Amino acid sequence: xxxxxxxxxxxTALLVWPGLATVQAWCAEExxxxxxxxxxxxxxxxxxxxxxxxxxxxxxxxxxxxxxxxRGRLEARFETDWFHAFANxxxxxxRQVEAMNEIxxxxxxxxxxxxxxxxxxxxxxxIWGRADGLRITDNISPPDYxxxxxxxxxxxxxxxxxxxxxxxxxxLAAEFIWKPFSEPMDLPCEDGxxxxxxxxxxxxxGVGLRMEDDERHRGGGIDDSEFAVKLSRSGAxxxxxxxxxxxxxxxxxxxxxxxxxxxxxVVVATPRHSRIxxxxxxxxxPWDAFVFRGEAALFSGRQTYRKDGSLRRCQxxxxxxxxxxxxxxxxxxxxxxxxxxxxxxxxxxxADQHKPLGTLSVSKKFLRDTLVFKEQVFSYLHDGQTMNRxxxxxxxxxxxxxxxxxxxxxxxxxxxxxNFGNNDQLWFKIRYSF
Amino acid sequence: xxxxKLMTLAAACFLLVPGLAATAGAExxxxxxxxxxxxxxxxxxxxxxxxxxxxMVDSRIDVEITLVNANGGxxxxxxxxxxxxxNVTDRKFILVFNSPADVKxxxxxxxxxxxxxxxxxxWLYLPSMKQTRRISxxxxxxxxxxxxxxxxxxxxxxxxxxxxxxxGEENFMGHPCWLLxxxxxxxxxxxxxxxxxxxxKESQVMRKRNYYDxxxxxxxxxxxxxxxxxxxxxxxxxxxxxxxxxxxxxLIESNHRYNxxxxxxxxxxxxxxxxxx
Numbered sequence: 010x011x012x013x014x015x016x017x018x019x020x021t022a023l024l025v026w027p028g029l030a031t032v033q034a035w036c037a038e039e040x041x042x043x044x045x046x047x048x049x050x051x052x053x054x055x056x057x058x059x060x061x062x063x064x065x066x067x068x069x070x071x072x073x074x075x076x077x078x079x080r081g082r083l084e085a086r087f088e089t090d091w092f093h094a095f096a097n098x099x100x101x102x103x104r105q106v107e108a109m110n111e112i113x114x115x116x117x118x119x120x121x122x123x124x125x126x127x128x129x130x131x132x133x134x135x136i137w138g139r140a141d142g143l144r145i146t147d148n149i150s151p152p153d154y155x156x157x158x159x160x161x162x163x164x165x166x167x168x169x170x171x172x173x174x175x176x177x178x179x180x181l182a183a184e185f186i187w188k189p190f191s192e193p194m195d196l197p198c199e200d201g202x203x204x205x206x207x208x209x210x211x212x213x214x215g216v217g218l219r220m221e222d223d224e225r226h227r228g229g230g231i232d233d234s235e236f237a238v239k240l241s242r243s244g245a246x247x248x249x250x251x252x253x254x255x256x257x258x259x260x261x262x263x264x265x266x267x268x269x270x271x272x273x274x275v276v277v278a279t280p281r282h283s284r285i286x287x288x289x290x291x292x293x294x295p296w297d298a299f300v301f302r303g304e305a306a307l308f309s310g311r312q313t314y315r316k317d318g319s320l321r322r323c324q325x326x327x328x329x330x331x332x333x334x335x336x337x338x339x340x341x342x343x344x345x346x347x348x349x350x351x352x353x354x355x356x357x358x359x360a361d362q363h364k365p366l367g368t369l370s371v372s373k374k375f376l377r378d379t380l381v382f383k384e385q386v387f388s389y390l391h392d393g394q395t396m397n398r399x400x401x402x403x404x405x406x407x408x409x410x411x412x413x414x415x416x417x418x419x420x421x422x423x424x425x426x427x428n429f430g431n432n433d434q435l436w437f438k439i440r441y442s443f
Numbered sequence: 444x445x446x447x448k449l450m451t452l453a454a455a456c457f458l459l460v461p462g463l464a465a466t467a468g469a470e471x472x473x474x475x476x477x478x479x480x481x482x483x484x485x486x487x488x489x490x491x492x493x494x495x496x497x498x499m500v501d502s503r504i505d506v507e508i509t510l511v512n513a514n515g516g517x518x519x520x521x522x523x524x525x526x527x528x529x530n531v532t533d534r535k536f537i538l539v540f541n542s543p544a545d546v547k548x549x550x551x552x553x554x555x556x557x558x559x560x561x562x563x564x565x566w567l568y569l570p571s572m573k574q575t576r577r578i579s580x581x582x583x584x585x586x587x588x589x590x591x592x593x594x595x596x597x598x599x600x601x602x603x604x605x606x607x608x609x610x611g612e613e614n615f616m617g618h619p620c621w622l623l624x625x626x627x628x629x630x631x632x633x634x635x636x637x638x639x640x641x642x643x644k645e646s647q648v649m650r651k652r653n654y655y656d657x658x659x660x661x662x663x664x665x666x667x668x669x670x671x672x673x674x675x676x677x678x679x680x681x682x683x684x685x686x687x688x689x690x691x692x693x694l695i696e697s698n699h700r701y702n703x704x705x706x707x708x709x710x711x712x713x714x715x716x717x718x719x720x
Contacts, residue, residue, distance in 0.1 A: 057547060093717075120717070120719070122717065124706060124708045125708070136574045161571055162571065162572045162573075163571055166573075175713065177711065177713045182711075243711065243712035244712075293576075295579055298579050299579065335585070377510065377512075377590075379589065406518075407518050407519065407542070407545075440545070
């Protein structure tokens, strides 16, 4: 809480100082009847946010709750022609995921805009890529899967402290990012209904498993910093970009060690993050009622398990090809094929060489776009694990949205997603935006 | 109140609202052939298009869109529209939504080409995704944000897309107008089969347009208030009513700022990505 207050005080100073300078300049220029100084300053502020609740219940088994949260977000924005500041904070009550019960400052950044460049400094969410719901080149803000099932795209990205500087040409842009701190991805809460299966049931009887906390949050020195650069072309006919990121892999690999605690054998899993380089390419090409999208990212040096539990660095290529189709009459169809391909595969690795994934989304709008029905399927093509979501979204009034749906999971009992198999669920979500 | 007073009041209403009087009393005169002195229909269609941008290099306008359903229920959208004309015929514009709250800061960038054979380039910035997405530029017949206007209606209708004919004349809201018919050379899926436009004889601005689909009259667009502001014809109050489901869209434009020197740089995907304008 103290940290939050300190961040809030700093943000207030950052918001007000440039605003004062700007407004003083206006007041000096505008004769003969300048608007009151504080009125002009206040007019540059805008506030907003939302209140949201989501509830879900299992359709099988014990009909237990699988998702239950209430959260509120408050956003503050200050804008002039050349200076912007933004911050948002959330408070949440979550009955399923204890770790989400908190007040958290998500973003807090200031930005200076010029015609040919801009710079944004502070805690921010950076999303790259052109895919729909899949992360290929999108590796700047780490994934946040703490409570991911009924969250939006932005919610599943962790804000990062970064400096983002861009040079903006007529159709070309160059983006440079410096992250002085690295942060790990957040996995689903171990105690919650969406916990990943980490293979505890494969341990010999009587052997325990202890996961060490993932506390990767180094920072300050150049050695620990992360860097990324992206060159983009955007304009008539197509968009494309090439990128390189030199980062700490946000996805940990685990060092496993057998220890005895109170005379009981325990496997201690310690998360390790390694330096990797990620080379990326993406493209979007519209043609008639279609938009074709492609992405590829080469993870140079990602740690992968051998069958004996040891780790090896591999060359992993993630790629995606997809198409959006807008045939009119409110229909939209999006289909994507993606794959994780270990280029230097060897037979002693525990992972498959390919991990192909298909997604399909079909939606139709009704009642002047106020009602949307959507069918979404995510399926791993090599093992048939599938998530199927049928949902509807209805605008009850301006700013008041009701969503409801049914999720069905088909999973392997040996996979990470074993627990999802019990979580077929009916859910609803209401959001009031203000 | 005595009958004479009521009649006086009614007469006063007609005097104070000349448009009503003119509309109520007017009947269109339909031509078998366009009379001598009538303008060339293709040129008139081009003039209508030109009036939308004559005298304007760039503009910034506040727009309020009220959607009214058949039961009278209303939904209101407020947005800023930035526009700049390029190469005489092409234009670029950005729509930034200010309300309702759930779509606030959503921005839509369009590079609109007069060439009917060339699809628009379009990008959509969604604050909830913090990302700009390239979207299809071909689906011009989908309705824009639940309104009665299609994406095609938002832009200029390319003159060469239609065969034009002057089919009559009428005094509309006190303004002598030509009735200009446009029939597409090729009717595409979901397109109109005929449009009739009331073109002001003096200024060549569009005062009314009837849209017909294969089933008959689909919707009526009426400009209730057009003014010349800073040398630019400006549509202040326009209503579009769907004749089939009785849904109505009311557009009110205000705070017109023309030729303020908006830079070309604004109309770039990379600027949209900022999420701030």
